[in-house]
Amino acid sequence: MPAGGSAVAEGKDPGGGMRAALGGLTTRGRSFVAAGVAAAVCAYVLGQSDLLRVGLLLAVLPLICVAVLYRTRYRVAGSRRLSPSRVPVGSEARVHLRMDNVSRLPTGLLMLQDHVPYVLGPRPRFVLDRVEAGGRREVSYRVRSDLRGRYPLGPLQLRLNDPFGMCELTRSFSAFDTLTVIPRTESLPYVRLVGEAQGHGDGQQRSLALAGDDDIIPRSYRYGDDLRRVHWRSTARYGELMVRREEQPQRARCTVLLDTRGIAYQGVGPDAAFEWAVSGAASVLVHMLERGYSVRLLTDTGSSLPGEGADGFTGGAQESADSAGLMMDTLAVVDHSDGEGLSSAYDVLRGGGEGLLVAFFGDLDDEQTTLVARMRQRGGAAVAFVLDSETWVTGGAVAGEVEDRLVRLREAGWTALAVSPGSSLRALWEQAGAQPGDSAGIRLNGDTGGWS
Structure with a gap:
């Protein structure tokens, strides 16, 4: 839920009957009932009327508590607010809960519990003191995830207890909220890629x-x-x-290609090669949008996201801001595809005129290397980051076969770099700029200047 918003729901009894209320007897309440029944039986066998009165008192007291708690009509409204609703991996978000007593009667002791996925942390529980008529209580807790994704929060539950602790009823709210954990991004330096189209924001070609x-x-x-x-x-x-x-x-264009093939990556978890590729793609998307590029996200399946502008590219400044949010939401839930090749992405790119191409690849065999080499358009800049699964799993050096495929990509005009475990995208970006440039290399803007 966006920060500052709220979703209000009225509490309700999910059981819907006295049978459910009886099921809410606590261990103490059940013990009292059992003791009362046992005392009544003994009183009947021994002919002790006083013992029978004690047994009836023990058995009836929990039932009275159940009836009173069941007929309690607290009108309590609950709301939840996320601040913020979209956070990077490893960052914290705060969840604010607010309870309003909208009835004319004060409440008793309330136990508040919110349901959260286990990856966000332990389930939060709070004890609220007596809430006066028209009063409110506010509590908050933090959530954090090392895995990207979309996580539901809710429903919010209230546990009602009688003063003797004989019965406990749970009443739920119907509102849910969603926390989106997006990939972590790195700030990239401003480099000049020879062959990229110049648009406003990086030049003044019109x-x-x-x-x-x-x-x-x-x-x-x-x-x-x-x-x-x-x-x-x-x-x-x-x-x-x-x-x-x-x-x-005329806005310059940039296509970010993300290889999501399941067979191209090994390992799972926040330090896996695929997660590095997703984070790298997110970093490049944000960087290019900040430079004023019209950007699109393309996967190996040929899907262009978000696809709002022409050919999937972002449009104006406001649309770029909206598309950036859609792209990050998409990368938050992107998963491996069942594809075995990159032909679908090649079919989208072979039309030409796509501008700058930045790609993140997993394992490439000889056939896929040849196909990737043909993706680079004449006169356009193309940068490839290749993640070898064996290197990421074993932590060893880059294999000779991988180096040979990188050479083939460079001969085709790509600026190709191998990515090792723990590599920084910013460092690789600078490394690419320091390489001797050809028609598609990255170079420094002048002899003394910084990155442009």
Whole structure:
């Protein structure tokens, strides 16, 4: 649930009957009933009327407590607020719980419990003192996960107890909330990739929309437009003041390709190779969006996410912000695919004109290496991070076969790097920039300047 929001639900008895209430007898209550029945039997056998009265008192007291607690009509409203609702792996979120007594009667002792998945930590429990009529109580707890994903929180439960501890009833709320744990991202340096298209935000290349009167694409006049740009022929045609579209900013494009094939990775857990690839893809997506690129996320299955703009690329600034959230939500739950090859992704990329290509690959055999080499478009920059499963499982050096495949990718124009366990994406990004550049390499902007 977004920070600042709330979901209010009325408490209700899930049992729906006296039978459920009787099932709420505690160990003390059941012991009293058993002792009362035993005393009554002994009184009948021994002919002791006083013992019979004691037995009836012991047996009836828990039943009276059940009846009183069952007929209690506390009207309690509960709400939950997450702050924030989307957190990176390893970061904490705080869950705020609020209980409001909306009835005219004060409540008794309340035991509050919230259901959370075990990966977020222990199940939180709170004891609330008597809540006056119209009063409220607020408590909070923290959750943290080392595994990305979407985790449901709820339902919230209240446990009601009688003063003697004979009976305990549970009343649940119906509201659920979801905590999204997104991949951890790294801040990347600003590098200049030779061959990438220049758009606003990283240059000022623009495409002119005026090639003559026949090519004019007019638009409605807006306050502040130069009157010298008024196109009178279109104004006469449409019956309203129209102006020329003289310049259209062209945003540079970047495709981030994530290999999710199950056969390309080994190992599970937060330190697995696949988790590094997902985190790396998230870091590049955020970095390119900050640079003003129009970005899309592509997987080996050919799925383009979020797919709101043309060909799956993000559009304007507001759409980029929304798409960034959708991409991070998608990466929070992305899992291995059943595919065995990268042909579907190649079919999407072979059309050309995709701009910069940054890919994260698992194991590549000879066939897939050849296919990846053909993905790199002529004149476009392409960077590949290759994660060898054997290296990640054994922790050894990169095998010779992997080095040979990296050489083949470099010969095809890729800037290809092998990723070892524990590697920093920022360091690899800088390492790629320090490599001797060809038409697709990463280079420093000038001899003395920093990264651009």
